[in-house]
Amino acid sequence: MSGPPPPAGWTADEMMTVAAARQLRDGVACFVGIGLPSTAANLARATHAPDLVLVYESGCLGAKPDRLPLSIGDGVLADTADAVVSVPEVFNYWLQPGRIDVGFLGAAQLDRYGNLNTTVVGDDYAAPAVRLPGAGGAPEIAASCREVVVIVRQNPRTFTSRVDFVTSVGYGTGPGDRERLGLRGGGPRLVITDLGVLEPDPVSCELTLTRLHPGVTREQARAATGWELAVAEPLTTNDPPTAHELAVLRALQATAEGSRP
Amino acid sequence: MSGPPPPAGWTADEMMTVAAARQLRDGVACFVGIGLPSTAANLARATHAPDLVLVYESGCLGAKPDRLPLSIGDGVLADTADAVVSVPEVFNYWLQPGRIDVGFLGAAQLDRYGNLNTTVVGDDYAAPAVRLPGAGGAPEIAASCREVVVIVRQNPRTFTSRVDFVTSVGYGTGPGDRERLGLRGGGPRLVITDLGVLEPDPVSCELTLTRLHPGVTREQARAATGWELAVAEPLTTNDPPTAHELAVLRALQATAEGSRP
């Protein structure tokens, strides 16, 4: 990892999670994957966004877990959901028509246009250097949600000039591509990393560094990016995690640990 | 009605219902419309076919009503069903793939090839002589069930040389038509009326009188048919309703009356 050492009692991952949580407005419907997206979404729900609607691809609509779910099919999601529907239904009736405001995704690779790879690393699909889990719900989440937020640790292997496999489309090869492809969602609005925040340039759609986390320099961000990173002027700095955010986040993560039998 | 007067303590409608019920083998799955088909199916379930699976288009699979339902959406169907599914599901997952053995239909008109009309009487669709309820589930029941049983009172208006509107396809214009149309179910196997039973000729597919109810003559059946009715040789006679069949049928019908508040 290329992130800085924790400067003031919090880690880069905690800053990343807090920054992601802050982006979720109360009351919106959010399609969340397990891991960092789920942690950030549950942090948002436990802090400023109590009416955030969490949708999991296992069919749980409006899940309100009191601990961090350990998988997309954790029983706590079904137990606390407003409705549990079938997997075909969650994709066909809820995701596909554009009912979900925010899609929350991770990635193993992403490029300057926010295209995501979670399939294979290496040039030969049939004989990959690393076989990743695959697409899951991501291609249609990336296509159909009103906007997409990506949460991913920043380093030159992950932030690559060309993804080895397009699992989920960001802005394709640039402006107008989503429209040409008929993708109805808005595409990546934010990429939140352990170093800062990137946003697509309104004209070129290229991901541009717009914010740094406290203690991170633009040089560190550039060094962690496999292409020549565009930087916005002025470049702002995120507020550090508040004591409340950190306390809630750590309590949440303790529930995940505590669930080990 | 052209049926004979009840000769021995039972009516032509009762004989028709009993004859239809006898055709349902125990354990088969039967897609039933309300009215005569539902009465016959419930009579079968209450006599020789206790494991008959009744499927109603309201989504009730395996309904076991203890009284005659008054409509396709009667609460007793949901209360007693093995499963209640949505209306799209009952058509898409249960009827369409050919899971249902017997489709049980009525009609306002039928022709010699068992094509059924429940839409309009009269030549002008836009200005019909009589506007009927329409298709409901019938077109796909007639297309997809392994076989179809029609239960309908016989008279020259109903048994017509040409139906004014093809709502549900029997054998179309003759042999090979179902295959050409891609209909995967077997088509009408039996037409049970208040006079007797008609079956399609194995070669010509034309409905042929194969059985009479007791006390009915072939001349009566011919007079009640709007085309030149083919008659099988030998023409057999159905057994009259047994005392048990009649008692159960009348008890069932009393439950429908009894449900009037």
Added chain:
Amino acid sequence: MATLVPLAQAVAELVRDGDVVALEGFTHLIPFAAGHEIIRQRRQELTLVRMTPDVIYDQLIGAGCARRLVFSWGGNPGVGSLHRFRDAVQHSWPRPLELEEHSHAGMANRYVAGASGLPFAVLRGYTGTDLPRHTANVSSVDCPFTGETLTAVAALRPDVTVVHAQRADRAGNVQLWGITGVQKEAVLAAHRSLVTVEEVVPELTPVPGQVVLPGWAVTAVAEVPGGAHPSYAQGYSVRDNDFYRAWDAVSRDRDTFRAWLDRHVHRAGAAA
């Protein structure tokens, strides 16, 4: 989030002249009270959509609210014909009624396509029947894998769907059970939706067979106890079969019908 509003206000805000309106239900949970409110507010030129238009559609048609009916089976369930519907089709009274008719399988799939954000649905249906001659919304499509030709039906996207349910909570989450028909699809296919409920409760206790519509997928909820009468709400009421039987006589005659409408709808005032 769905807003909780009185029925009259909900109909005033959500149902507009000329709208495509679906009041769905499969014998069970028919939104009669909402239909009566539409009549009271004298909506005009509606395209009424429903798989099984029954007595409430007979009333809406007889009251002159409808220009067009899109349906698959129009009758008085368990009784017989709809006389106001027949009078409109056969004699254009009180005004002409255009018809677009389908099979149940076709209508159900049209709602499914609408709920799914797709322009059409694929099924095995209509083949060999005369139904496709009379509508542009049935066509065919070839399977790109097998070459087989299947039937395509155009998506239904009502301007507003109205359904009745047993319960809602204060956040507008809606719960229905028993025969739930095509109501979920009809609500999700629509641009706007109104759900009348038997009662608003603090919390929705789970019930076997339930369908839950999250409040964020519903536009408005109105509390209308008995709002399905003479239909029923499983767990709350039983079907008033006498009403359905009596409707046959009421609806046969235009004057009798008008007197009934005047007394039981126009002069009854909003239910909530």
Added chain:
Amino acid sequence: MATLVPLAQAVAELVRDGDVVALEGFTHLIPFAAGHEIIRQRRQELTLVRMTPDVIYDQLIGAGCARRLVFSWGGNPGVGSLHRFRDAVQHSWPRPLELEEHSHAGMANRYVAGASGLPFAVLRGYTGTDLPRHTANVSSVDCPFTGETLTAVAALRPDVTVVHAQRADRAGNVQLWGITGVQKEAVLAAHRSLVTVEEVVPELTPVPGQVVLPGWAVTAVAEVPGGAHPSYAQGYSVRDNDFYRAWDAVSRDRDTFRAWLDRHVHRAGAAA
């Protein structure tokens, strides 16, 4: 009607070498015991199908049962990668594994088409991704009404689908609840089906959120208490998260894996 049979007999009769086999489940109700029985009976050349192949598929792949995997997400849920799966793909151990991969939306709709007796399904999906380059089962179709081009996926029709459920009755009616995933579609899409259940009961008491599969739509039911372990059966057991975490180390090394398999599967004998 489904027959009630012991697990070993059910697998012997229903799962054949070379079959297309789907063991479905979405984290919850994973049919581990049935998967182990397939390994014990040394089935070969299977095409394994599943949206979320996880630890039981890692075991089947590592045991050499599979020739091909059709899937949309292969991982150890909440933990990380599947090492036997990766070893098969990256190093052909113990044998090469062909892959056909899709998105979840695509796989779910492929099962829906199979359950519906249709050769394909329509969705908005895959567009712009590299997924369609590697499979013939994703294509496109034009809407006959709007002209819009949509994605088509070929139907999935497994030879046999295996799922785990909470309960069945003596007639083989099956009841499951909680997260029920794509199990109904996977069973209905298959030519044959086997359901393992926590218990066989005289009567299925209705439960909120239940899915009921009528016995006449299921081929065989086997009573296998704990048959989902280390997955869980809501109302009967909790997920053994330690097992999933421990699997990461067990599965990293071929010899450790083989020793585990020998001890915990081959020598364990049939569960029922």
